[in-house]
Amino acid sequence: MSELKFGEKISLLNGGFVTIKKELGRGGQGIVYLVDLNSQPKALKWYHNSLDQAFYNNLASNVMNGAPSSAFLWPERITERQKGSFGYVMALRPQNYFEFGNFLLAKKSFKSFQAMMAAAMKICNGFMMLHRFGYSYQDLNDGNFFIDPDTGDVLICDNDNVMPQGEKSGIMGKARYMAPEIVAGGIPDKYSDRFSLSVILFMLFYANHPFEGAKVVACPCMTEAYEKKFYGSEAVFIYDPNNKTNLPVRGIHQNVIRRWPVMPAELRETFIREFSPEMLKNPQSRMIEQNWGKLIASLRDKLVICPHCGEETFIDEAKPQCMNCGRDVDVSRRLKLGLRTLLLTNGTRLFIDYDNTPDARVAVNPQDRNMLLLQNLTKEKWTAETPSGKVKSVEPNEFMPVKHGIKVGFNAANKGEIIINNQ
Numbered sequence: 001m002s003e004l005k006f007g008e009k010i011s012l013l014n015g016g017f018v019t020i021k022k023e024l025g026r027g028g029q030g031i032v033y034l035v036d037l038n039s040q041p042k043a044l045k046w047y048h049n050s051l052d053q054a055f056y057n058n059l060a061s062n063v064m065n066g067a068p069s070s071a072f073l074w075p076e077r078i079t080e081r082q083k084g085s086f087g088y089v090m091a092l093r094p095q096n097y098f099e100f101g102n103f104l105l106a107k108k109s110f111k112s113f114q115a116m117m118a119a120a121m122k123i124c125n126g127f128m129m130l131h132r133f134g135y136s137y138q139d140l141n142d143g144n145f146f147i148d149p150d151t152g153d154v155l156i157c158d159n160d161n162v163m164p165q166g167e168k169s170g171i172m173g174k175a176r177y178m179a180p181e182i183v184a185g186g187i188p189d190k191y192s193d194r195f196s197l198s199v200i201l202f203m204l205f206y207a208n209h210p211f212e213g214a215k216v217v218a219c220p221c222m223t224e225a226y227e228k229k230f231y232g233s234e235a236v237f238i239y240d241p242n243n244k245t246n247l248p249v250r251g252i253h254q255n256v257i258r259r260w261p262v263m264p265a266e267l268r269e270t271f272i273r274e275f276s277p278e279m280l281k282n283p284q285s286r287m288i289e290q291n292w293g294k295l296i297a298s299l300r301d302k303l304v305i306c307p308h309c310g311e312e313t314f315i316d317e318a319k320p321q322c323m324n325c326g327r328d329v330d331v332s333r334r335l336k337l338g339l340r341t342l343l344l345t346n347g348t349r350l351f352i353d354y355d356n357t358p359d360a361r362v363a364v365n366p367q368d369r370n371m372l373l374l375q376n377l378t379k380e381k382w383t384a385e386t387p388s389g390k391v392k393s394v395e396p397n398e399f400m401p402v403k404h405g406i407k408v409g410f411n412a413a414n415k416g417e418i419i420i421n422n423q
């Protein structure tokens with residue numbers, strides 16, 4: 001086992017070196033050190049044992065190719081082989097990001113549903129970009145994700161196991177996040193990553209595992225053989241409508257019992273379909289990342305501020321009531337945006353594009369409490385065209401009225417229309 005000491009200099013492939021400052025933490029694979037690279041603080045992951053040349057070459061090639069998106073804390077430099085091992089350099093994780101596992105244990109919680117949705121969107125986009133680059137993730141688990149509970153921003157770490165699709169890193173992921181076909185011995189690919197993505201999203205929304213119900217609780221001791229059954233050959237979704245053998249257990253799976261009925265119906269329907277026996281057996285029919293992205297956007301379009309209690313609530317259009325105070329929410333004012341419908345209530349923030357930053361805010365007109373306004377939170381000017389054909393520009397931070405029939409040009413790609421249902 002190789003360890004490094006304060007002040008040691010470690011040479012990097014293609015020149016330069018880092019200086020060891022202190023240990024930040026250690027795990028099964030290696031030790032993470034705070035290091036100095038050209039006066040910049042960075043993290044160095046140093047492997048306990050010297051892994052084989054194929055692993056080294058893959059890591060070096062990932063460094064060359066660069067990060068697929070800003071969601072990844074990607075290897076920036078790789079060291080030369082020395083002192084019986086090697087390692088790689090990455091950016092330091094900022095203080096305000098916490099391990100996903102902390103959210104599952106309720107040690108940390110999202111500040112808002114808006115932050116939760118932002119995290120889901122960022123994870124989805126990260127996976128989409130990873131697959132676009134031709135990679136598969138391989139070793140996915142709740143220790144890989146770090147989340148800012150206030151904003152929902154996500155950093156995906158431990159990307160040293162990212163491999164081109166069709167290749168196997170030799171490091172087995174944790175069974176809880178692996179697709180059944182990988183538990184059975186298959187090679188990870190984008191289809192198995194899609195399964196892992198739906199597990200991560202389920203846990204993000206409901207804070208329990210989708211396959212851990214009565215069957216797992218009844219298990220005397222989790223051996224490898226049992227793992228292969230519960231997450232592989234005999235996996236049963238806890239809310240499988242046709243198989244109630246693995247229902248969540250009261251007192252143990254409280255999070256999902258509480259949240260399952262409260263979160264929007266389309267989310268429940270999607271998970272029931274994605275975790276159905278058919279979908280578990282047919283990896284190629286699993287939902288693609290883009291469609292998860294659309295689903296999350298559509299949930300976010302129904303997430304509004306309740307005008308009565310001021311809390312966030314998802315709106316079920318069949319029964320538009322606040323999930324906190326139970327009172328009826330007036331959702332007659334809407335923004336039609338292509339196929340999407342965004343509900344407009346005072347205080348609600350709107351996400352027009354997919355960059356995870358609010359683009360508009362709904363406010364009340366101080367002169368007329370019955371009239372809503374839309375504030376431009378972007379850096380671009382919008383255009384607003386009235387039904388009579390008058391065109392006005394809405395500068396950044398300026399407000400425009402929420403009036404029936406006004407067409408809004410947010411940018412070249414996004415044009416919407418305000419609809420007030422009773423007019």
Ligand SMILES: [Zn+2]
Binds near residue numbers: 325326
């Ligand atoms: Zn309310």
